Every structure is written in structure tokens, then in C-alpha cells.
Amino acid sequence: MKILNLAVTGAALMLLAACAPSTAPTATGGDEKSGTLRVWLFDEPNRAPKEKVVKEAIAEFTAANAGTSVEVTYIPTTPARHERFKGAFNDPASAPDVAEYGNTDLAEYAAAGGFADLGPDLANWSERGDISADLFQSATVDGKLYGVPWFIGIRSLYYRTDVFKELKLDPPKSIADLTKAARTIREKKPDLYGIAVGGEYTFGALPFVWDAGGDIEKLNSPESRKGVQAYTDLLSDDVCPPQACASLTGGKTVELFASGKAAMGILGNFNRSAVDAGAAAGKYEVMPLPGAEPGSVAPAFAGGNNLGVMKSSKHRSLAVKFLQLLSGKSYQLKMYEAMGNLPTLSTAREELAAKDPFLKPFLDTVAAGTEFVPIDPAWVKIDNQKVIPTMLQKIATKQSSVEEATEEAATAVNAAFGRS
Amino acid sequence: MTHTPAAPLAGRVRHARPRATRRGRGRPLLYLLPAAAVLVPLFGYPIYMLGLLSVFDYRQAQVSGGEPTRFIGLGNYATLFGDERFWSILLQTLVFAVALVVVTLAVGATLAVVLTRAGRWPRLLLSLAAMAAWAAPAMTGSTVWMFLFDADLGLVNQVLGLDGFNWFYDKWVAFGVIGATVVWHSFPLVMVTLYAGIQAIPHSVREAAWLDGASEWQSFWRIILPILRPLVTIVVIQSIIWDFKIFTQIYVMTNGGGIALQNSVLNVYAYQTAFGSSEYGLGSAIGVVMTLILLVITMFYIRALYRTGERL
Numbered sequence: 001m002k003i004l005n006l007a008v009t010g011a012a013l014m015l016l017a018a019c020a021p022s023t024a025p026t027a028t029g030g031d032e033k034s035g036t037l038r039v040w041l042f043d044e045p046n047r048a049p050k051e052k053v054v055k056e057a058i059a060e061f062t063a064a065n066a067g068t069s070v071e072v073t074y075i076p077t078t079p080a081r082h083e084r085f086k087g088a089f090n091d092p093a094s095a096p097d098v099a100e101y102g103n104t105d106l107a108e109y110a111a112a113g114g115f116a117d118l119g120p121d122l123a124n125w126s127e128r129g130d131i132s133a134d135l136f137q138s139a140t141v142d143g144k145l146y147g148v149p150w151f152i153g154i155r156s157l158y159y160r161t162d163v164f165k166e167l168k169l170d171p172p173k174s175i176a177d178l179t180k181a182a183r184t185i186r187e188k189k190p191d192l193y194g195i196a197v198g199g200e201y202t203f204g205a206l207p208f209v210w211d212a213g214g215d216i217e218k219l220n221s222p223e224s225r226k227g228v229q230a231y232t233d234l235l236s237d238d239v240c241p242p243q244a245c246a247s248l249t250g251g252k253t254v255e256l257f258a259s260g261k262a263a264m265g266i267l268g269n270f271n272r273s274a275v276d277a278g279a280a281a282g283k284y285e286v287m288p289l290p291g292a293e294p295g296s297v298a299p300a301f302a303g304g305n306n307l308g309v310m311k312s313s314k315h316r317s318l319a320v321k322f323l324q325l326l327s328g329k330s331y332q333l334k335m336y337e338a339m340g341n342l343p344t345l346s347t348a349r350e351e352l353a354a355k356d357p358f359l360k361p362f363l364d365t366v367a368a369g370t371e372f373v374p375i376d377p378a379w380v381k382i383d384n385q386k387v388i389p390t391m392l393q394k395i396a397t398k399q400s401s402v403e404e405a406t407e408e409a410a411t412a413v414n415a416a417f418g419r420s
Numbered sequence: 421m422t423h424t425p426a427a428p429l430a431g432r433v434r435h436a437r438p439r440a441t442r443r444g445r446g447r448p449l450l451y452l453l454p455a456a457a458v459l460v461p462l463f464g465y466p467i468y469m470l471g472l473l474s475v476f477d478y479r480q481a482q483v484s485g486g487e488p489t490r491f492i493g494l495g496n497y498a499t500l501f502g503d504e505r506f507w508s509i510l511l512q513t514l515v516f517a518v519a520l521v522v523v524t525l526a527v528g529a530t531l532a533v534v535l536t537r538a539g540r541w542p543r544l545l546l547s548l549a550a551m552a553a554w555a556a557p558a559m560t561g562s563t564v565w566m567f568l569f570d571a572d573l574g575l576v577n578q579v580l581g582l583d584g585f586n587w588f589y590d591k592w593v594a595f596g597v598i599g600a601t602v603v604w605h606s607f608p609l610v611m612v613t614l615y616a617g618i619q620a621i622p623h624s625v626r627e628a629a630w631l632d633g634a635s636e637w638q639s640f641w642r643i644i645l646p647i648l649r650p651l652v653t654i655v656v657i658q659s660i661i662w663d664f665k666i667f668t669q670i671y672v673m674t675n676g677g678g679i680a681l682q683n684s685v686l687n688v689y690a691y692q693t694a695f696g697s698s699e700y701g702l703g704s705a706i707g708v709v710m711t712l713i714l715l716v717i718t719m720f721y722i723r724a725l726y727r728t729g730e731r732l
Contacts, residue, residue: 089480108698242589244571384696386676386681
């Protein structure tokens with residue numbers, strides 16, 4: 001029995017010793033000049049062209065840096081990405097050296113202390129001046145630069161020229177025009193959705209809110225409500241029936257437009273290849289999403305991805321070198337050709353605009369001014385708790401009025417920011 | 421503790437075991453040691469950590485060491501109990517679990533009786549089908565059911581000619597489809613358990629009932645069920661625990677809770693709070709509440725086991 005008592009006492013002591021939840025060991029990186037560089041890039045619905053460009057970059061990199069190899073892992077862009085990144089922060093042994101991440105996730109990752117401040121590393125980078133300060137802002141938290149903006153994605157209004165011509169409609173000049181056109185199309189062609197909008201399509205809805213003068217942090221303001229009303233008006237039986245559209249994500253609206261089931265859609269420049277592969281190919285045009293004022297442009301969300309270096313990286317300067325190579329002009333241009341990713345380097349964008357008229361509406365949208373989600377860990381919470389989709393869906397399914405739903409969403413947003 | 425000459429447990433006395441010697445009284449504990457060696461690290465430690473985390477302000481920043489961990493006592497529980505959504509989801513979880521238990525039992529029991537009546541081949545086929553459903557991982561099963569009920573391409577809509585009907589739009593219709601999936605996953609256990617129980621009923625008893633002119637329906641309710649009562653109790657409680665903890669089917673089929681999160685249940689809510697929003701402390705508090713609820717149910721389970729004669 002002595003043994004048992006000892007064991008019990010020992011176990012009790014161990015429990016006591018473990019009295020506070022543990023935290024990850026503070027990762028200290030290194031600067032080895034050879035070895036394997038681990039890189040995480042996002043998976044894409046159509047990954048082959050991206051993979052090809054990346055392979056090219058790796059070949060160039062390993063040729064220039066003897067004794068190195070690069071191992072690329074493609075990670076999903078689903079919410080599971082958060083788990084992957086958190087896992088990497090908590091366990092440096094399984095972390096990559098270089099990682100691509102969505103700029104909306106930046107604040108959370110910065111708060112977790114996972115990425116390295118690249119300010120000093122990039123001070124002498126020749127192409128640094130070619131990226132606008134606005135864009136660098138989307139990689140900066142509290143004055144620290146956590147990566148290089150790799151590409152941006154801008155959403156504009158895609159519309160079917162054949163349908164518009166047949167019904168003698170003009171491209172919409174304002175949100176009111178757009179709503180009217182969408183209703184007309186649905187009425188005359190009941191098998192088409194006037195415009196593909198989705199209850200889970202946050203970045204499709206936000207331009208309406210921003211255009212009305214609203215803000216994510218004040219969803220219950222009269223301006224925000226006006227915007228929410230304008231968007232949810234489209235989630236109705238005479239445009240995009242809630243039965244089908246309330247649960248749609250942005251990706252699904254792309255599918256709807258591409259497969260020819262919707263006459264309009266709020267799609268990104270990065271969706272071009274998907275649309276060209278569908279039934280709508282060759283029968284569409286793109287224009288900036290109009291605002292409420294006739295002739296105005298609704299502010300688009302300046303989404304995009306950054307490339308960063310992990311704090312725990314054992315190959316700091318190699319990682320920075322690889323990052324500079326991938327985000328340099330030649331590979332930004334190649335990535336545009338492969339994936340339609342809009343370069344962050346101004347000269348690269350100008351070059352492309354001159355060559356490819358498809359880009360004009362997107363660049364016009366950028367020129368009209370873009371908006372961004374709050375650079376705060378709270379945004380990830382708001383996003384994960386589906387605050388905005390829940391708000392839109394409650395209105396679309398008539399479970400709540402615009403006032404109730406926006407009030408509720410505003411409360412949730414405040415809670416996420418920690419101000420109750 | 422074992423050194424004090426404690427009074428023997430009341431239950432033991434009643435069974436009139438041979439009087440334990442001083443040495444022998446420690447022996448049961450010794451026999452428990454191997455089980456404890458497995459259970460303490462595998463169950464005790466996680467539950468201990470769960471309880472511990474639930475009284476701390478513990479978020480992603482604390483995990484990766486960016487901010488200090490702060491003891492906040494019952495703060496997480498206060499937040500939780502003050503959240504209207506928690507209560508509505510708790511109620512929804514309970515109602516859904518009860519409905520699932522009833523349906524699972526009805527389907528399982530019916531098929532168990534069918535199994536005893538069926539010929540060799542139908543019995544084999546039914547068993548195989550049930551085993552396949554049982555063996556299917558929840559993830560795969562849910563995905564297949566989701567495809568079956570897809571609005572545009574689903575087999576169900578094509579067969580019924582309901583093109584474009586969204587099964588996951590209405591809250592209760594969605595719960596119905598999810599419930600069907602859950603029942604499909606869980607009825608085989610009930611069926612097999614009850615089938616084994618029915619097989620163990622002496623043939624003479626059923627023959628006597630038959631000779632007395634009892635119908636199938638009567639002999640089920642009057643003969644089989646009373647004899648199987650202990651078994652049914654265990655199956656019921658197991659189903660309650662099982663259905664209360666349902667997660668995969670809802671998470672997969674409704675993309676994390678459905679339209680305006682109308683189909684969320686406690687486990688999904690805990691997951692979204694703990695991992696989605698990185699509120700590990702608050703998520704743990706939900707976990708503790710769930711554990712406590714299940715503990716109460718388990719106590720009934722243990723009592724039921726005890727009554728069947730499986731001595732503990």
C-alpha cells in the first residue's frame with residue numbers, strides 16, 4: 001500500500017505543478033544558410049498553373065543558392081487554415097519558413113506573435129518603393145511589417161451582355177438601377193437569377209454598406225442599415241430567392257454566374273478563369289460595382305494575400321530571399337498570367353493595364369478607393385462567428401427586421417472587440 | 421486512506437462476501453490500478469485541463485505566449501450563462517437529442533424484431549447493410565447524405581422532381597435530414613444489441629405466448645420488452661449520450677450551423693467558440709457544462725447497469 005500511496009502523492013504533486021495552462025515556448029529563429037526551406041502556399045480550385053510558376057521560382061532559387069531545397073505545402077483556404085497557422089505558431093518544429101496568408105487574418109497572426117517583423121530585412125529591397133504605402137498598410141500592425149503584399153483581389157460587377165442586350169437593358173449606373181435591372185431579368189427570364197448574391201458572401205455585401213457610409217464597427221448606424229437594406233433587397237424572391245441564395249458563399253455565386261444561371265454577379269478579377277471555363281464564357285463584361293449615387297463606384301474590399309516569414313524560421317535570410325523572389329516583378333507578372341492575381345507592384349500593374357483591357361474596371365475600382373476590414377484580432381472572431389452572414393440571413397429569411405438584425409450584429413461586433 | 425479501518429461499504433455487506441482481512445481490503449484497489457493507469461492519463465488529465473482552462477482568460481495570444489494568462493475565476497461561466505444564444509442552443513440540443521433517441525430506438529427495435537423473423541438471406545443482407553452504416557465514418561456518411569440532398573444535383577431532388585429545393589433552408593426540415601443521417605449512423609448498435617437480447621430470451625417463453633394466441637404486437641410489448649427492459653435502459657442512455665454530443669453531421673451538412681446558425685447544437689457552438697474564435701477559456705467552460713450534464717445521465721446509466729446485475 002505504501003507504493004500506492006506514493007503513486008497517489010506523486011500524481012497529486014504533478015497535477016499541482018501543472019497548475020497553470022501552458023504556453024508555447026518562445027520560438028527563437030536561426031539563420032542557417034543551407035537546408036530545406038519550407039513554404040506554405042494556399043491551395044486553389046485550379047492549382048496547376050500556380051504550381052508551375054512556383055516550381056519555376058524554386059528552380060531559380062535553388063540554382064542561385066547552393067545547398068538549399070524548397071518544400072512547398074499547399075494548405076486549404078477554408079476556415080481550417082486558422083488551425084494550421086495556430087498549430088505552426090504553437091509548435092515551431094512543424095512551422096514553415098515562408099507562408100502565404102490572407103491579409104484579413106494578419107491582425108490575429110500578429111497578436112499571436114507568429115510572424116517576423118520584416119521591416120529591417122526589407123529596408124534595402126529594390127522593389128519596395130514600387131508597392132504603395134496603402135498596400136503596405138495591409139501587412140502592418142503597430143508599425144511592424146509582417147510581410148509583403150503579394151497580390152490583391154478586387155471584386156467588380158460581372159454582367160451578361162447577351163441577356164442585357166436581349167432585354168434592352170443598360171449597364172446599371174447606380175444600385176437602384178442594378179436592383180431594377182435584376183428584377184426585370186428575373187421577371188422576363190424566370191430561370192435566371194437577376195444577380196447572384198449570397199447570405200454568406202460578406203465581401204459582396206460590404207461594398208453596399210461602405211457605399212452608404214456605414215462601417216463594420218457601426219453596423220447599427222442609419223448609414224450601415226441603408227447599405228444592409230440595399231443588399232438584402234437583392235436576396236428576395238424577385239431577384240435571388242432566399243430559398244436558394246441565403247446560404248450561398250462568395251464561391252457559390254461565382255459558380256452560379258459561371259454556369260450561366262445568373263445574369264450578374266459580384267466577382268473578383270481572380271474569378272476570370274472560372275467564368276471563362278463555364279457557360280458564361282465570352283458573353284459577359286465587367287464594370288465597377290455602382291454606388292447609390294448615379295455614376296459613382298461602391299468602395300471595394302481590398303483583399304489580397306501577403307507573404308511573410310515565420311518568427312521561428314531557422315533560415316531567416318534565405319526565407320527573406322525567397323520571399324523577395326516570389327514577390328518580385330517577374331514572378332508577380334507570371335502569377336498574373338497563371339492565376340489572374342493582381343500585382344501589388346505599381347509598375348507591374350501599369351504594364352498589365354496597357355496590355356489587357358479586362359483589368360480596366362478593376363483598376364478603376366481601385367482608383368475610386370478601396371476599404372479594408374478592421375486590422376484587429378476581433379475581425380477573425382467576427383468572421384468565424386459568422387456575424388455578418390447571420391445578420392444577412394436573418395433579414396433575408398425574414399426572421400428579423402433590418403433594425404433587429406443590425407442591432408444584434410453590432411452587439412456581437414462590440415463583444416468581439418471586447419467593448420460590451 | 422486505506423490504512424484507516426473504514427467500515428465496509430454497505431453494498432458489499434449485503435452480498436455477504438467472505439470477511440476481508442486487513443491485507444485483503446487493499447486488494448480491490450490494487451486490481452483497479454491497471455485500469456486507473458489507463459483512465460487517469462486518458463480521461464482524468466484532459467478533464468482536469470478542461471476545468472483548469474475554464475477559469476482562465478485563455479485565448480490564442482496566451483497560447484503562443486504573446487500575453488500573460490490571467491485567472492478570472494468563474495468569469496467564463498458568467499459570460500456563458502449570460503448569453504441568450506447559449507440557452508437557446510442548449511434547449512435545441514436537448515430537444516433534438518430526445519427526438520433522435522426516440523427515432524433511433526424505434527427504428528433499431530423494429531429492425532431487431534424483423535431480424536428475428538427474417539429468413540436467412542434477408543437477415544444477412546439487413547445485417548450487412550446495418551454494419552456498413554455503422555462502419556461508415558461520420559464524416560463520410562454526412563458528406564454522402566449531403567450530396568444526396570443537394571439542391572441542384574442531389575439524387576433525392578432528381579427522383580422527387582424537386583429541382584432546386586434547398587433541404588437546408590427551413591430549420592426543421594434541415595434538422596429532419598440531419599436527424600435521418602444520425603439515426604442511420606446509430607440504429608445498428610441498437611438493433612444488434614436488442615437482437616442479441618431477443619435471441620437470449622428462452623424460446624419456450626415466446627412459444628407459450630404464441631400458443632396463448634398473442635399477436636406479434638402484443639408479444640413485443642408484453643413479453644419481449646419487459647424481459648429486455650434492462651438492456652433497453654442501457655441502450656437508451658447510451659443513445660442519449662451519443663445524440664447529445666452530436667457534432668460531425670451538423671458541422672458537415674450545414675457548413676457549421678446552417679442559415680443564421682439555426683441548426684447549431686452545443687458541441688458545434690463550443691467548437692466555434694473555442695477554436696473558431698480562439699476563446700479557449702470560454703470553450704472549455706462550455707465543455708465543462710456539457711460534461712456535467714452527461715455525468716448526470718451517466719449516473720443513471722451506472723444505476724441501470726447495477727440493477728441488471730452487472731456488479732460494479
